[in-house]
Amino acid sequence: MFVLRLLGGISVQSPCGVVVSGSAAQRHRLGLLAVLALRGSRPTSRDMLLGLLWPEKDSRFGRRLLNLAVHALRQVLGRDAI
Numbered sequence: 001m002f003v004l005r006l007l008g009g010i011s012v013q014s015p016c017g018v019v020v021s022g023s024a025a026q027r028h029r030l031g032l033l034a035v036l037a038l039r040g041s042r043p044t045s046r047d048m049l050l051g052l053l054w055p056e057k058d059s060r061f062g063r064r065l066l067n068l069a070v071h072a073l074r075q076v077l078g079r080d081a082i
Contacts, residue, residue, distance in 0.1 A: 002077050004037050012077070024076035028053050029069045036082065 002020070003013040010030045012020040023029070031053055036044060050062040057065065070082050 002081070004033055006034055006037075010034060020076055022076070023072045026069075026072075028065070029073055032066075032069050033073065033082075 001015055005011045005013065010027075012025070012030065012033065014020060019025075032049065035049065035052060046063065046066060047059075049066060050057070050059065053069075054062040054065055073082055
């Protein structure tokens with residue numbers, strides 16, 4: 001199981017203790033994980049995520065960035081992570 005650390009700097013550790021790096025460790029992608037983790041099982045709308053993570057982007061471009069973030073995280077953490 002991956003571990004999401006939010007205090008002392010945000011990071012994700014793999015089951016063997018290695019800190020995840022690369023495209024999945026970009027700040028917006030880690031921010032997405034943090035928001036989803038804190039919301040727990042409550043539904044989270046795309047519009048809310050876009051407003052939190054990319055408020056300066058238009059809706060179309062923001063949705064593209066969100067799709068890329070989810071894809072990158074799923075590649076590293078597995079499909080069931082998000």
